[in-house]
Amino acid sequence: MSFAPSHTLGLDPALLLPPERRGAYAVDGLLPSLVVRPRSVEEVSTVLAAAFQEGASLVPWGGGTRMALGAVPRSYHLALDMTAIAEPLEHSPANLTVRVGAGITLEHLQKTLRAHGQFLPIDPPLPTRATIGGIMASSAYGPLCAGYGLPRDMVIGIAVVHANGTRTKSGGQVVKNVTGFEMHRLYTGSLGTLGVIVEVAFKVAPLPKEECTLLALFPSAEGALGAGLAVVRAGLSPMAVEVLTASAWPLVYAPTLPLPPKDKRGYWLLLRFGGPPPAVARQERDALALCQRYGAGEDAGEVARGEEARALWRGVADFGWREPQPPLGVRISCLPRQGVQALALLEEVSSVPPLVNPAIALHASAGVLRAFWSGGIPQDAIPEVSNALRTLRERVHALGGRMVLERAPRPLKDLIDPWDVSAETLGLQRSLKAQFDPKGVLNPGRFVGGI
Amino acid sequence: MQAPSALAHALRRIVGEKYVLTTPEALLVYAYDGSVDRSLPGLVVLPGSAEETVQVVRTVREAGWPLVPRGAGTGLSGGAVPLQGAVVLSLARLNRILEIDPDNMRAVVEPGVANLDISKAVQPYGLYYAPDPSSQKACTIGGNIAENAGGPHCLAYGVTTNHVLGLEVVLANGSRVWLGGKLQEEGGYDLRGIVIGSEGMLAVVTKIVVRLLPLPEAVKTLLAVFREIDQASSAVSAIIASGMVPSALEMLDRLTIEAVEPAVHAGYPKEAGAVLLVEVDGLREAVEVQGAQVEAICREMGAVEVRSAENPQERERLWAGRKGALGALGRLAPNYLLLDGVVPRTRIVEALRRIRAISEYYRLPIANVFHAGDGNLHPCILFDERDADQLRRAKEAGGAILKMCVELGGALSGEHGVGLEKQEYMPLYFTPEDLQAMAKLPQAFGSADFLNPGKVFPQGKVPTAFRPTTRLPADAII
Ligand SMILES: Cc1cc2nc3c(=O)[nH]c(=O)nc-3n(C[C@H](O)[C@H](O)[C@H](O)COP(=O)(O)OP(=O)(O)OC[C@H]3O[C@@H](n4cnc5c(N)ncnc54)[C@H](O)[C@@H]3O)c2cc1C
Numbered sequence: 002m003s004f005a006p007s008h009t010l011g012l013d014p015a016l017l018l019p020p021e022r023r024g025a026y027a028v029d030g031l032l033p034s035l036v037v038r039p040r041s042v043e044e045v046s047t048v049l050a051a052a053f054q055e056g057a058s059l060v061p062w063g064g065g066t067r068m069a070l071g072a073v074p075r076s077y078h079l080a081l082d083m084t085a086i087a088e089p090l091e092h093s094p095a096n097l098t099v100r101v102g103a104g105i106t107l108e109h110l111q112k113t114l115r116a117h118g119q120f121l122p123i124d125p126p127l128p129t130r131a132t133i134g135g136i137m138a139s140s141a142y143g144p145l146c147a148g149y150g151l152p153r154d155m156v157i158g159i160a161v162v163h164a165n166g167t168r169t170k171s172g173g174q175v176v177k178n179v180t181g182f183e184m185h186r187l188y189t190g191s192l193g194t195l196g197v198i199v200e201v202a203f204k205v206a207p208l209p210k211e212e213c214t215l216l217a218l219f220p221s222a223e224g225a226l227g228a229g230l231a232v233v234r235a236g237l238s239p240m241a242v243e244v245l246t247a248s249a250w251p252l253v254y255a256p257t258l259p260l261p262p263k264d265k266r267g268y269w270l271l272l273r274f275g276g277p278p279p280a281v282a283r284q285e286r287d288a289l290a291l292c293q294r295y296g297a298g299e300d301a302g303e304v305a306r307g308e309e310a311r312a313l314w315r316g317v318a319d320f321g322w323r324e325p326q327p328p329l330g331v332r333i334s335c336l337p338r339q340g341v342q343a344l345a346l347l348e349e350v351s352s353v354p355p356l357v358n359p360a361i362a363l364h365a366s367a368g369v370l371r372a373f374w375s376g377g378i379p380q381d382a383i384p385e386v387s388n389a390l391r392t393l394r395e396r397v398h399a400l401g402g403r404m405v406l407e408r409a410p411r412p413l414k415d416l417i418d419p420w421d422v423s424a425e426t427l428g429l430q431r432s433l434k435a436q437f438d439p440k441g442v443l444n445p446g447r448f449v450g451g452i
Numbered sequence: 453m454q455a456p457s458a459l460a461h462a463l464r465r466i467v468g469e470k471y472v473l474t475t476p477e478a479l480l481v482y483a484y485d486g487s488v489d490r491s492l493p494g495l496v497v498l499p500g501s502a503e504e505t506v507q508v509v510r511t512v513r514e515a516g517w518p519l520v521p522r523g524a525g526t527g528l529s530g531g532a533v534p535l536q537g538a539v540v541l542s543l544a545r546l547n548r549i550l551e552i553d554p555d556n557m558r559a560v561v562e563p564g565v566a567n568l569d570i571s572k573a574v575q576p577y578g579l580y581y582a583p584d585p586s587s588q589k590a591c592t593i594g595g596n597i598a599e600n601a602g603g604p605h606c607l608a609y610g611v612t613t614n615h616v617l618g619l620e621v622v623l624a625n626g627s628r629v630w631l632g633g634k635l636q637e638e639g640g641y642d643l644r645g646i647v648i649g650s651e652g653m654l655a656v657v658t659k660i661v662v663r664l665l666p667l668p669e670a671v672k673t674l675l676a677v678f679r680e681i682d683q684a685s686s687a688v689s690a691i692i693a694s695g696m697v698p699s700a701l702e703m704l705d706r707l708t709i710e711a712v713e714p715a716v717h718a719g720y721p722k723e724a725g726a727v728l729l730v731e732v733d734g735l736r737e738a739v740e741v742q743g744a745q746v747e748a749i750c751r752e753m754g755a756v757e758v759r760s761a762e763n764p765q766e767r768e769r770l771w772a773g774r775k776g777a778l779g780a781l782g783r784l785a786p787n788y789l790l791l792d793g794v795v796p797r798t799r800i801v802e803a804l805r806r807i808r809a810i811s812e813y814y815r816l817p818i819a820n821v822f823h824a825g826d827g828n829l830h831p832c833i834l835f836d837e838r839d840a841d842q843l844r845r846a847k848e849a850g851g852a853i854l855k856m857c858v859e860l861g862g863a864l865s866g867e868h869g870v871g872l873e874k875q876e877y878m879p880l881y882f883t884p885e886d887l888q889a890m891a892k893l894p895q896a897f898g899s900a901d902f903l904n905p906g907k908v909f910p911q912g913k914v915p916t917a918f919r920p921t922t923r924l925p926a927d928a929i930i
Contacts, residue, residue, distance in 0.1 A: 095693045096796045096827075118695055140637065151637060153645055154614045169889040173863045173881075175794045177611065177826040179600050179649055180863040180870060180881055181908065182890045186613070186645030190637075207695035234557070234578075236666035238734065280738035334635045336556045367636045368556075403639060422640040425629045429897065430641050436892035449640045 010051040026080035029073040033080040040085045050166025061193045063135025066127040069408040075446030103134025122149035126322035134198045140190035143318035144241035147366045159185035161196030164438040194448045195437040209275025214310045217292040217301030225268035228295035229365035241273035242365040249360040253316040321373035330373040335402035337368040353389040355382045387416040420449040454515035466507045471498040482540045489530040494537040500545045502658035510626035521652040523595030526587045529871030535906040557664045563594025579664040582609040600649035602867035607825035608699040613648045620659035624899040652904040654897040668733035672743040673767045676728045676750035677757040684726035685801040687753040688824045700731040701825025708819045711780040718773030777821040785834035793857030794866035797827040814849040828866030870908045
């Protein structure tokens with residue numbers, strides 16, 4: 002089916018963006034025929050019902066920060082811009098919960114929560130652009146996963162509009178709830194392939210009374226990771242535990258911060274603590290002692306405070322995502338202890354010419370590595386890069402891990418599957434998709450296994 | 453449908469002679485769980501391994517019988533009660549702890565392992581498994597997965613789903629697959645996340661990867677006595693609003709206290725209208741600060757007395773009243789009806805007021821002993837089933853309370869599940885479209901009409917929730 006830009010599905014013209022705006026909604030180089038920007042959940046429902054009628058395929062858009070994720074769309078007729086779904090924004094401070102419209106940016110939400118001394122402990126890249134809907138659909142998270150878990154752990158309710166325009170909800174606004182199946186966990190991380198998320202309810206957390214950020218340099222990855230994991234094991238409850246390679250620093254953009262000297266090689270451990278002041282003092286003391294025991298350099302210690310520390314952690318969260326974005330990025334998941342082996346695998350692959358010198362950051366206690374290659378990838382090197390990545394993936398599998406391409410040039414995506422999931426559940430995943438989106442109109446082809 | 457004897461024969465070939473039960477006495481034991489409903493199984497089969505479970509599932513499926521997985525049978529909503537003479541699949545023999553990985557803070561266990569036994573096994577490594585349903589000595593981790601069980605200490609640490617990374621399951625078609633695994637996230641749809649809380653209707657769980665936490669170095673328990681329950685409820689809100697999340701925050705009301713005092717001798721003053729039990733844990737320094745803060749807030753809210761305990765014996769004493777509450781309430785009336793509604797914690801004051809009004813209207817005492825920190829109410833309606841009118845009133849009062857929870861922005865169940873007990877109340881909370889979306893899951897899993905059929909979704913019957921209760925054991929905690 003081919004939709005001319007003039008085919009408007011009978012929608013209210015007020016919902017349509019002018020055709021010249023289509024350029025901003027490219028996915029893997031594909032342009033939509035139509036860009037629709039509904040202003041209410043009712044309108045989202047109307048648009049989906051109209052698209053369903055016609056079998057028009059549809060890609061929901063939040064802030065567009067994660068649109069590089071996934072396989073190339075099989076077809077792409079409508080861009081559904083969700084940024085006008087800015088309601089509700091209902092914070093209940095005494096209940097430590099919030100209800101929020103899918104189009105609201107994370108930073109906007111955080112501002113509202115901060116005014117009451119609270120926050121949503123999820124810190125994915127680019128919070129000023131990333132919307133709640135996009136974050137939940139792509140299960141985006143950052144360093145805070147060490148202390149608080151994943152988006153799936155914070156969500157307590159979700160409302161969606163299904164492919165045919167039907168609206169449903171799951172969960173609610175209470176922090177403990179087993180009324181019915183946990184559909185909100187199914188929608189979290191489903192990349193908008195089962196329904197369009199229009200509203201999310203979260204449990205939120207009090208902001209710590211005091212915070213402390215420690216930085217230590219280690220001659221070896223074993224030392225940095227060992228110290229990070231020892232801090233967790235000792236019950237020091239860090240909010241974040243990040244290991245960075247020296248080449249990661251330039252991608253951790255923190256203008257006010259005296260960056261560690263470039264000439265220092267080695268592995269950096271960044272720790273974030275929060276709590277009542279006496280507890281933070283103790284965390285700092287014990288963590289430094291552990292760092293020393295694992296071979297940290299002399300100058301290990303507190304590196305930033307207040308606004309500076311926040312800027313630093315925003316930089317770590319944004320690692321590899323700020324403009325100019327590196328063309329290639331992978332995410333490897335493994336057991337926390339295997340972080341060192343996974344790091345070694347990444348460093349090994351970087352001997353292949355276009356893949357030299359990756360910048361690597363590791364959510365140490367979660368066992369999640371992110372690696373980016375900043376150099377351009379010449380067209381004729383694509384097959385070679387694809388082979389190298391495939392070999393890397395096989396080695397990651399041998400460790401029991403998984404490797405996802407978070408960002409890759411389109412020709413590379415044509416050669417290697419950006420996703421990496423176990424084949425044994427694909428049948429089940431496809432039958433879920435068939436139940437919720439029988440015509441396959443939502444984000445067709447972008448998710449795992451061609452879903 | 454194959455004849456029972458033929459099915460029994462086929463199953464015995466898989467699991468061995470003595471692990472297929474068919475005698476009336478044996479079947480009776482599997483006719484109920486901790487709730488009020490009863491229904492005899494066609495037969496009971498107890499496989500000894502995941503491999504045998506696969507064969508059992510295939511065989512029962514081919515024979516055309518429905519199948520109901522069962523853990524310890526402590527469920528409080530009828531989840532393990534076999535309808536339509538279904539085959540009960542007991543996972544009790546799959547009770548091994550397969551792997552403890554202290555370095556990565558994970559363990560792999562079989563579904564029949566009792567919840568508390570996981571923490572006991574990993575304690576030598578300084579670790580524990582956080583979710584702690586009050587039934588934790590008996591209930592199985594498999595049952596916890598099916599109900600997404602909570603517990604008193606889930607306030608700070610989260611419920612079952614927050615601590616389970618992967619499940620090996622047997623699907624309705626007999627295939628055995630991993631959903632999630634040992635990694636933090638496996639990618640694809642969160643199939644793990646939807647099997648958790650699915651009340652045995654999507655798949656049979658045969659292995660579980662759990663996340664472990666370091667044991668806290670310090671624990672402090674405080675008990676605050678208030679004259680008025682509104683004061684205690686305000687203290688709950690004030691504690692949460694003060695920027696901390698205690699590990700547990702439990703409340704007992706006047707009626708409960710009156711019942712508990714003679715039985716447990718917890719030493720609650722006569723004028724006590726409510727008792728709040730608060731626990732904080734973690735680093736010594738944090739516990740000290742937060743303990744002091746809790747005490748100050750309670751006093752500010754009008755506590756007439758605050759006691760605290762830091763060693764295990766003293767702590768046990770403070771918990772005694774809470775733990776003995778249900779047993780003590782059982783002595784006040786021949787029957788009680790235990791509910792599990794949940795409201796936003798900001799609405800606790802109002803919820804308790806409305807429960808009082810419902811109690812007066814229906815002329816039945818209602819005691820409240822509950823997980824106040826997360827708004828999870830356990831109203832306990834006292835009555836005598838021999839009096840038909842009391843029985844009717846008790847049922848209606850129960851319905852009124854669930855309706856009230858939904859009206860206040862809450863939900864029907866905080867931790868016990870829907871099962872048979874609340875299925876007819878689901879339309880209070882969900883639209884038909886919501887329920888249709890949920891019903892797609894058993895379709896996609898191929899388990900509809902086979903795994904635990906007739907549960908969770910409304911069947912258009914008169915609500916069964918409010919039949920007279922058989923009593924839970926006197927030492928039951930909830
Ligand atoms: C005194 C008392 C206190 C309680 N306190 C709490 C509490 O604090 N918090 C709380 O959440 N609950 C509590 N409960 C309720 C109950 O203990 C929990 O729901 C528990 O999770 C049930 O576990 P079980 O092994 O007894 O499961 P069962 O009752 O045997 O089964 C429960 C459900 O799980 C399914 N199931 C069991 N095993 C499997 C499996 N391997 N695969 C798939 N499905 C399976 C069954 O089909 C059924 O639907 C309490 C109960 C009692 C009696």
